[in-house]
Amino acid sequence: NAGVMQNPRHLVRRRGQEARLRCSPMKGHSHVYWYRQLPEEGLKFMVYLQKENIIDESGMPKERFSAEFPKEGPSILRIQQVVRGDSAAYFCASSPQPGASGELFFGEGSRLTVL
Amino acid sequence: GESVGLHLPTLSVQEGDNSIINCAYSNSASDYFIWYKQESGKGPQFIIDIRSNMDKRQGQRVTVLLNKTVKHLSLQIAATQPGDSAVYFCAEGKNFGNEKLTFGTGTRLTIIP
Numbered sequence: 092n093a094g095v096m097q098n099p100r101h102l103v104r105r106r107g108q109e110a111r112l113r114c115s116p117m118k119g120h121s122h123v124y125w126y127r128q129l130p131e132e133g134l135k136f137m138v139y140l141q142k143e144n145i146i147d148e149s150g151m152p153k154e155r156f157s158a159e160f161p162k163e164g165p166s167i168l169r170i171q172q173v174v175r176g177d178s179a180a181y182f183c184a185s186s187p188q189p190g191a192s193g194e195l196f197f198g199e200g201s202r203l204t205v206l
Numbered sequence: 207g208e209s210v211g212l213h214l215p216t217l218s219v220q221e222g223d224n225s226i227i228n229c230a231y232s233n234s235a236s237d238y239f240i241w242y243k244q245e246s247g248k249g250p251q252f253i254i255d256i257r258s259n260m261d262k263r264q265g266q267r268v269t270v271l272l273n274k275t276v277k278h279l280s281l282q283i284a285a286t287q288p289g290d291s292a293v294y295f296c297a298e299g300k301n302f303g304n305e306k307l308t309f310g311t312g313t314r315l316t317i318i319p
Contacts, residue, residue, distance in 0.1 A: 095249075124305060133295055133309030134250065147306055182249050186305055194240070195305050197249035 093118065095198035096165075097183050103204045110170040110177070112201040116185030122146075123166040124195060125158055128180045140166060170203070178205045218316045219286050227313045229279040229296035236298040240307065241270060241281045245292045253281070253294075283315075291317045 096115040104110050116123050122141055126134040139147040140160035151158065155173075160166040170177055180202045184195035219225040231239070238257045242250035256263045256270045256279075263270050269282040279296050293314050297307040 122305075126309075131312075133297075133311050134307075136306050136308070139306060149306075184249075184305070194252050194255065195307070197242075197251070199247075199249050 095183055095185050095196050097181075097198035097201050099201055100199065101202050101204070103206065104173050105206050106174055107172050110173050110203055112168040112170075112181050112183075112203070113165040114168070114183030114185075114198060115165040116183075117187075117196050120185035120187050120196070122186045123160050124184045124186070125166075125168050126182045126184065126197075128182060128200070130179075134182060137168075173203070173205045175205045178203055215311070216314045216316070218318055220318050221288060222285055225283045225286050225290070225315060227281045227283075227294050227296075227315065229281075229310055231277050231279060231296070231298055231310075233298060233300075233308070234274070234277065236300055238299050239270070239272060239279050240297045240299065241268075242295045242297060242309075243290075243292045244295065244312070250295060286315075286317050288317050288319060291315060 095117055098113050102110055114123060124139050125137040127137055128134045136150040138151050138158045140158060142160055143162050155171045157169045180200045182197050182200045184197045186195050236258055238255055240255040241253040243253050244250045254265045254268050254270050256272050261272050267284045271280045283290055293312040295309050295312045297309045299305060299307050
């Protein structure tokens with residue numbers, strides 16, 4: 092049973108370019124979460140999605156960041172016009188039915204470096 | 207404001223000894239708390255959780271203690287092994303069904319052979 096799959100694992104972008112990070116949840120999981128981690132810090136919640144719905148985006152920056160989880164295909168975290176401060180590890184997590192437990196299953200992360 | 211913080215950023219423990227990692231939280235409305243382990247270059251891995259109506263929970267070699275009076279959480283790891291070396295995060299959640307977790311900064315545990 093494959094875990095949460097994220098790609099790319101490493102991404103380098105120049106300032107002003109776009110970054111697209113993909114996440115496929117565990118089989119049978121319909122809830123996806125994106126978290127951001129700066130070096131030597133804890134993870135910060137960004138957004139919670141179900142298929143075709145954004146449930147909670149209270150942690151998303153107001154500009155340049157967007158997320159989607161289409162009916163078919165992986166969840167996408169998109170960062171437009173990247174700046175150096177966007178350099179971080181972006182983790183996706185999934186969970187099964189809501190209310191089952193507090194456990195999230197995390198992927199290995201996508202490490203974005205902005206030059 | 208809400209915050210989950212850790213007392214010590216680093217901890218070194220002799221292999222075979224027990225370790226205790228501490229965490230302070232400020233939001234008394236949290237429904238549950240979770241400990242995660244993160245190895246270098248990897249994603250966080252669930253260790254154990256505890257609901258706010260409990261004060262102790264045990265797993266395999268791990269015990270989590272919750273003291274709501276002083277808003278303190280601890281993770282005890284028994285008979286530590288080299289594979290326990292990692293960064294440990296505590297996290298709090300408010301609602302089952304929306305796993306919007308607030309993570310602490312983390313404690314780096316190093317097991318000395």
